[in-house]
Amino acid sequence: MIVDRGLTQAPALNWAALEPAFDILCPMHLRLTHTGHIVHVAPTLKKMRADIDLIGKRFLEVFRLDRPRSVKSMGELTQRARSKLHLELRDEPFTALKGVLVQLPDGQGALVNLSFGISVVEGVQDYGLNSADFAATDLAIEMLYLVEAKSAAMDASRNLNHRLQGAKLAAEEQAATDTLTGLKNRRAADHILAAALAEDSEFSLMNLDLDFFKSVNDTQGHAAGDYVLQEVAKVMRAETRKGDMIARVGGDEFMFLIDGLTKKEKLLEIANRLIRGIEKPIAFEQTQCHISASIGIATRSRGDSEGLDALMLCSDRALYASKSKGRACATFFEELD
Amino acid sequence: MHGLINKSIEAFVKDTYGDDAWRAIGAKADLEDLSFEAMMVYDTPVTTRIVVCATEVLNVDCADFLQNLGTYLVSQPTQQAVRRLLRFGGVDFVDFLYSLDDLHDRARLAVPDLFLPNLELREHTVNQFSLTIRSDLLGFGHVLIGLLTAMADDYGALVMLEYGGSQEGVETIAIALLESAFAAGNRFELGARA
Numbered sequence: 430m431i432v433d434r435g436l437t438q439a440p441a442l443n444w445a446a447l448e449p450a451f452d453i454l455c456p457m458h459l460r461l462t463h464t465g466h467i468v469h470v471a472p473t474l475k476k477m478r479a480d481i482d483l484i485g486k487r488f489l490e491v492f493r494l495d496r497p498r499s500v501k502s503m504g505e506l507t508q509r510a511r512s513k514l515h516l517e518l519r520d521e522p523f524t525a526l527k528g529v530l531v532q533l534p535d536g537q538g539a540l541v542n543l544s545f546g547i548s549v550v551e552g553v554q555d556y557g558l559n560s561a562d563f564a565a566t567d568l569a570i571e572m573l574y575l576v577e578a579k580s581a582a583m584d585a586s587r588n589l590n591h592r593l594q595g596a597k598l599a600a601e602e603q604a605a606t607d608t609l610t611g612l613k614n615r616r617a618a619d620h621i622l623a624a625a626l627a628e629d630s631e632f633s634l635m636n637l638d639l640d641f642f643k644s645v646n647d648t649q650g651h652a653a654g655d656y657v658l659q660e661v662a663k664v665m666r667a668e669t670r671k672g673d674m675i676a677r678v679g680g681d682e683f684m685f686l687i688d689g690l691t692k693k694e695k696l697l698e699i700a701n702r703l704i705r706g707i708e709k710p711i712a713f714e715q716t717q718c719h720i721s722a723s724i725g726i727a728t729r730s731r732g733d734s735e736g737l738d739a740l741m742l743c744s745d746r747a748l749y750a751s752k753s754k755g756r757a758c759a760t761f762f763e764e765l766d
Numbered sequence: 767m768h769g770l771i772n773k774s775i776e777a778f779v780k781d782t783y784g785d786d787a788w789r790a791i792g793a794k795a796d797l798e799d800l801s802f803e804a805m806m807v808y809d810t811p812v813t814t815r816i817v818v819c820a821t822e823v824l825n826v827d828c829a830d831f832l833q834n835l836g837t838y839l840v841s842q843p844t845q846q847a848v849r850r851l852l853r854f855g856g857v858d859f860v861d862f863l864y865s866l867d868d869l870h871d872r873a874r875l876a877v878p879d880l881f882l883p884n885l886e887l888r889e890h891t892v893n894q895f896s897l898t899i900r901s902d903l904l905g906f907g908h909v910l911i912g913l914l915t916a917m918a919d920d921y922g923a924l925v926m927l928e929y930g931g932s933q934e935g936v937e938t939i940a941i942a943l944l945e946s947a948f949a950a951g952n953r954f955e956l957g958a959r960a
Contacts, residue, residue, distance in 0.1 A: 553957030560857045560956070573956055574854035578876030581847045585770070585804040592803075 444537055445469070451540070456564055457526075458542040461488050465503030473562040474543065477524070488541065492516040495525070507532050507539060516543070522555045524548060545569065550576055607677040609655055610662035618676035618684050622737055625686060626729075633696055633728045634740055635685035636748040637703065640721040640756040642681040653713045657720065664706035668699060684744075691728040693761060700724045700759035708757070723751040724759035767813040767903065768880045772802040775816055777845070778838045783824055795819040807879055810902055817905070829908045829929070836912025840920065851876075852917055853954045859923035859946055863887050863895060885910075893943040900936055907937030914941070922951025 444460065451458055452471045460469035470483045483491055487503075494500045496515040500508075507530070514528040527546040532539050545552040549569050552558065563569045605617035613621070625632055639661065646654035658677075665675050665683065674686035690696060703722060710717040725748025727740055735743075743762040751760040779788045792800040795815045802808070821828045840849045855865025855872075865872075866885045873882045883901030890896065897914075899907045911927050918925040924945040930938035 550957060553955075555957075558956060559954075570854060570956070574851065574872070575875060577847075577854070578851055578872075581851070582805075582877045589803055589805045 444533060454564060455542045456562060457544060458540060460538060460540050462538040463536050465489060476562060477556045491519060493519050506530065524552055524555065549573065610658055610677050612662050613674060613676035615676065615678040618674065618678055621674050621686060626737055629731055631689055631691055631729065631731050633687040633691055633726055634744045635687060636725045636744040637683040638723050638748060639681040640723055642720050645718045645720060649713065649716060649718065653718060656713050657711050657718050660711045661707055665703065668702045668706055691730060696726055697759060700726065704757055721757040723748060723756045725751055726759060727762040767808055767810045769802050769804045769806040769808060770880060772808055772813055773804040774839060775835060776802050778835045779820060781842065787824060791816060791820045791823045794823055813903060828905060832905050832908035833912035836909040837916045840913055840916035849920060859918055859921040862917060862921065866897065895941040897939045897941060898936055904932065907939055911939060920952045922947060922949040924948035
């Protein structure tokens with residue numbers, strides 16, 4: 430049997446007489462006989478099992494060893510003297526504890542000191558412990574303070590994050606601009622169209638879908654796709670007039686409000702310029718991106734009674750006619766059969 | 767000054783004098799945003815300006831205002847965190863007084879950019895102490911008087927506190943402990959479940 434080196438040198442001591450001192454220094458310790466039976470329980474441990482008399486019970490009957498798990502007997506346990514033990518109480522609450530055992534000389538048994546380790550937060554809750562239940566030198570109280578202070582600080586930070594997230598969503602909700610292209614977004618487009626109808630203005634609505642854009646995204650990646658959209662937006666700005674509205678209303682869908690213009694020749698000229706501009710190869714890194722555009726146009730004259738939805742449906746149907754004609758062209762709603 | 771401090775003043779004014787009073791103070795102090803964020807850092811002059819404007823709008827004495835703020839921080843049911851974190855400092859009131867020396871460092875353990883005033887306790891006799899306060903927020907001593915009064919109640923101790931004035935930015939408080947176990951005090955469970 431391994432007896433602790435330091436202790437073999439000590440003159441024969443009456444360990445029982447030292448218990449009051451040990452109770453203060455280590456309020457969670459136990460003294461065992463050489464057979465592994467409990468002969469002394471320090472005050473905090475006593476408080477943790479107030480309704481059970483642990484005296485006389487076998488240590489391994491009260492505690493289960495989680496690590497090292499192979500230990501099944503007192504003899505095996507004493508082989509583990511001085512090293513860290515991971516234990517758990519065998520009845521509820523199954524508090525996890527850390528421990529260390531020292532072998533006493535002359536067959537006087539062993540001392541085991543225990544501590545909560547990381548389970549200290551649950552420990553103080555489960556057993557209603559207070560400062561006096563810990564040794565004055567124990568860092569448990571500081572640890573509890575830190576846990577509580579940190580969770581209060583985390584709560585405050587989490588609140589801030591929630592509010593910032595909410596503010597961000599609200600700002601995006603109110604935004605009128607598509608952040609990628611700088612064009613108007615769907616929300617803004619709906620507002621501007623509704624206002625133009627309310628004023629009973631003359632204008633044309635042009636729907637534009639990019640052709641082959643999906644294949645750029647799929648084969649060359651989203652970065653290429655984003656770049657193409659930005660370049661396309663430049664073409665759109667260049668080929669329209671200052672007062673016209675250009676909105677990106679979907680991934681590769683755009684909408685134009687051409688203010689005060691309903692003449693077909695003029696509109697067709699704008700549409701063809703747009704298509705030609707968009708068809709120019711766009712260089713991205715080492716590759717050239719080739720896309721085109723299909724356009725549908727609906728015109729609105731002063732006094733027309735159709736609402737916004739009807740107008741949008743017209744330009745949309747014209748757009749689909751362009752697509753079914755083989756793309757890269759513009760169609761007027763009025764020309765549909 | 768840390769947002770936690772500004773937020774505390776905001777909560778104190780709102781709970782004690784009402785939302786309208788806070789709006790009036792915010793307007794007078796030219797606050798961009800009426801609501802402070804606890805986890806952000808603001809310029810110190812903002813804090814000073816709020817305190818000055820609050821005393822003017824509410825027509826109260828500055829020392830009284832700050833002292834009531836200190837009491838509020840500990841005794842307000844919605845601000846339990848402060849009371850609990852302070853109670854971790856000691857098992858009795860004297861133990862707690864000594865923990866004030868570490869307050870600055872303890873606060874920074876929890877919130878690294880929260881710089882609370884540096885406090886130093888001196889023991890003159892077993893029941894006579896003095897506390898010196900070094901802070902860039904002048905008048906913090908008054909906040910501490912309110913806070914210590916409330917903490918003494920919490921521990922059940924009977925104390926007399928006297929503001930010793932300030933010299934070159936250093937304030938002092940004289941603390942006389944008349945009885946350490948005068949009343950039962952409030953319970954403090956280490957592991958209170960949130």
